[in-house]
Amino acid sequence: MEREPEISIRIFSDPHLLATVRGAVDGLAKCIGFHDKSRALLTLAIDEALTNVIRHGYGNQINGMIWLHMWRSADPRGLRIIIEDLGKATDPSKIKGRELDDVRPGGLGVHIIKETMNESAWEPRPSGGMRLTLAKWLNAEELAASYPASSNPEQSNS
Amino acid sequence: MNTPLVIKSSTVDGTTVLAPQSEIDMSRAPTMRDAIKSALAAKPTKLVIDMSVVDYVDSSGIATLVEALKWTREAKVALALAGLRPRVKTLLEITKLSAMFTTRTTVEDACKV
Numbered sequence: 520m521e522r523e524p525e526i527s528i529r530i531f532s533d534p535h536l537l538a539t540v541r542g543a544v545d546g547l548a549k550c551i552g553f554h555d556k557s558r559a560l561l562t563l564a565i566d567e568a569l570t571n572v573i574r575h576g577y578g579n580q581i582n583g584m585i586w587l588h589m590w591r592s593a594d595p596r597g598l599r600i601i602i603e604d605l606g607k608a609t610d611p612s613k614i615k616g617r618e619l620d621d622v623r624p625g626g627l628g629v630h631i632i633k634e635t636m637n638e639s640a641w642e643p644r645p646s647g648g649m650r651l652t653l654a655k656w657l658n659a660e661e662l663a664a665s666y667p668a669s670s671n672p673e674q675s676n677s
Numbered sequence: 678m679n680t681p682l683v684i685k686s687s688t689v690d691g692t693t694v695l696a697p698q699s700e701i702d703m704s705r706a707p708t709m710r711d712a713i714k715s716a717l718a719a720k721p722t723k724l725v726i727d728m729s730v731v732d733y734v735d736s737s738g739i740a741t742l743v744e745a746l747k748w749t750r751e752a753k754v755a756l757a758l759a760g761l762r763p764r765v766k767t768l769l770e771i772t773k774l775s776a777m778f779t780t781r782t783t784v785e786d787a788c789k790v
Contacts (some may be wrong), residue, residue: 574703631768631771
């Protein structure tokens with residue numbers, strides 16, 4: 520990402536801090552023009568991504584570092600996010616949501632992220648840990664409501 | 678910081694109603710799980726989870742509800758969710774779990790399941 524992030528948050532890998540991050544993501548998403556349902560899904564996806572870092576990257580240790588960087592995107596209109604950590608790296612090819620027919624607890628986070636976001640990509644960081652790049656675009660209704668001059672129905676996916 | 682999850686509990690005529698009073702996320706799901714286990718240990722005939730003030734659930738919370746489903750099936754206890762808010766309904770839908778649960782609009786209706 521060439522531009523400096525418009526919002527950067529550094530948090531410890533403590534689940535008790537997740538609600539604060541959800542608030543920040545929701546606030547920025549509202550500014551961009553995401554409607555309530557999209558914001559609910561977006562904050563959920565970010566929450567799931569952070570939960571996965573805490574659980575799998577840091578093994579539920581609460582003193583790991585997580586960085587969340589956010590940018591407003593103009594073309595397409597929406598939100599870009601990068602989440603980075605210094606936890607245990609995972610082979611991106613092994614990051615998969617479970618089959619939803621298999622009704623059991625766990626494994627839902629990745630499915631929720633992929634279902635909710637327009638773009639999601641995991642990669643190991645060269646200096647250790649993982650980087651997750653996410654993007655979500657405004658749908659046609661949101662685009663028309665917030666940016667009528669640039670409204671493009673083909674941008675919508677949800 | 679998150680405040681601890683408070684769960685109201687009541688039992689009338691063999692039906693136990695658990696009513697979590699805030700969001701159920703990774704930090705609060707263990708409390709919900711313990712409450713469900715404790716409720717089932719008392720061998721109710723029905724378990725109703727009143728979700729009417731819960732406006733956010735993450736996958737940890739969903740996982741807890743799935744566990745409740747498994748435990749109640751094993752114990753042959755009826756389970757119903759009452760008063761699901763739109764955001765929680767949406768999450769159950771995108772995880773394709775909504776059909777697995779018996780849901781009712783009100784606790785009163787859920788107690789009749």
